[in-house]
Amino acid sequence: MSGIDEAKAFVPVRVAVLTVSDTRTPEEDRSGQTLVDRIEGAGHVVADRRIVPDERPTIAEQLRAWCADPEIDVVISTGGTGLTGRDVTVDAHRDVYEKEIEAFATVFTIVSMQKIGTSAVQSRATGGVARGTYLFALPGSPGACKDAWDEILVHQFDYRHRPCNFVEIFPRLDEHRRRK
Template sequence: MATIDESKAFIPVRIAVLTVSDSRSMEDDRSGQTLADRIAGAGHVLADRTILPDERDQIAGQLRQWCADPDIDVIISTGGTGLTGRDVTVEAHRDVYEKEIEAFATVFTIVSMQKIGTSAVQSRATGGVAQGTYLFALPGSPGACKDAWDEILVHQFDYRHRPCNFVEIFPRLDEHRRRK
């Protein structure tokens, strides 16, 4: 069973938030704000936040830029994960991933099923790793962002979470680059 090891110190993680939308602005970006509030509320650092249109090359470019930034550990995007022609966030993420975290989509679907039933089948949430940075693409609704954060990510970004968590393997995410 999952537990918090109180003998370990909490380690804040630096997280960037990308909202993908052709119509939202910072003033009405409820999903991005939901994530920003939860990130800060959990004791982490909001390293950057921006909004981009549903353009695959722009999204992938921003993801790559943030992956190259040593002051960003995690990128969470919201929006553009659906099935319509303009929904290209998942493809942009996969353009950047070195490794995909397949189980994230599965666990997110399980969480979503409990909230929205079979409508969860329409989500293409995804996660991966690139350049030692975790990346996650979430649906564009505030509810989906709450569910992903509250049920999955808040635990995996807590170094004290047992039996394992994403934070403890940060130093090894790019070990293949250091091999001689």
């Protein structure tokens, strides 16, 4: 049964928030702020926050920099997951992933279908792992960020969540790098 094991202590994770947009400023970044509020509200730490333009190399460069930073456990981006020509965030994420978390896109679609119906097919939300860091690309709407956090990520980033969660396998994400 899914739920919280109250016998376990909460373990905060350090999350970087990346808004991908050609037009947003920090004051207008409602999606990024939605994520920050939820991350902090859940007891986690916002380790960094940036806005970058919809440029695949720039996005990938920022993701790689955060993956190399031992002070960042998770990167969540918002924006650029759609179907238009400027929507390159998913492609940049996949340039960085060592492993993709395919089920994240499926579960996100299920959650989205309950909120926006068949319009959910227009999102290419994705998740993956690189250099022991979790990466997630979410749509650029506050509602989508709220849904992804409230329905999926808040549970998976709670060490107490059962039957399993992302936090408990952190030490094993990069075990292939330690093998000889």
